[in-house]
Amino acid sequence: MTRKNTEPLGDYLKNRIAVGDTECWEWTASRNKGGYGQAICWLKTHGTILAHRLSYIHFKGPIPVGHDICHTCDNPSCINPDHLWDGTPKENMRDMIRKGRSGKRKGHGAVPEEKYGEIKQKYASGVSIGKLAAEYGVKYDAIFYVCVTLDKRAKESSVS
Numbered sequence: 001m002t003r004k005n006t007e008p009l010g011d012y013l014k015n016r017i018a019v020g021d022t023e024c025w026e027w028t029a030s031r032n033k034g035g036y037g038q039a040i041c042w043l044k045t046h047g048t049i050l051a052h053r054l055s056y057i058h059f060k061g062p063i064p065v066g067h068d069i070c071h072t073c074d075n076p077s078c079i080n081p082d083h084l085w086d087g088t089p090k091e092n093m094r095d096m097i098r099k100g101r102s103g104k105r106k107g108h109g110a111v112p113e114e115k116y117g118e119i120k121q122k123y124a125s126g127v128s129i130g131k132l133a134a135e136y137g138v139k140y141d142a143i144f145y146v147c148v149t150l151d152k153r154a155k156e157s158s159v160s
């Protein structure tokens, strides 16, 4: 579904929030798994953008490349520009650690390259990606990358 959105950006944002007691602007449209608001049909060329980032761009200006927009209120669905600040990924991480919720405590979950062959073999013999992820203690995506993405790339390059 790619419905073209013709509302001005300010209206688009304001029509999709509810202001509660905390002065947070709660995003009322769709949210992702982390609870962040998603502005799906805005910016056709950019696809989905997180609502708080869109709000920041609209009210405060462009986001420097590689920066995260963080919440002072710690409410992921809030898009109140007064509660948003621009931080480098490092600052954001420091902020999360200070607040005691480091999302990266479990590590990035990359698979060591010497395990690739072993994992592919197991996958080929019918072990599911989910099971392999649990076995190697990594994320689903990491196994998916080894078994599916790399394989697809290899096939594509051998065709040409």
Ligand SMILES: [Zn+2]
Pocket (backbone or CB within 6 Å): 023, 024, 025, 073, 074, 075, 078, 079, 080, 083
């Ligand atoms: Zn807030």
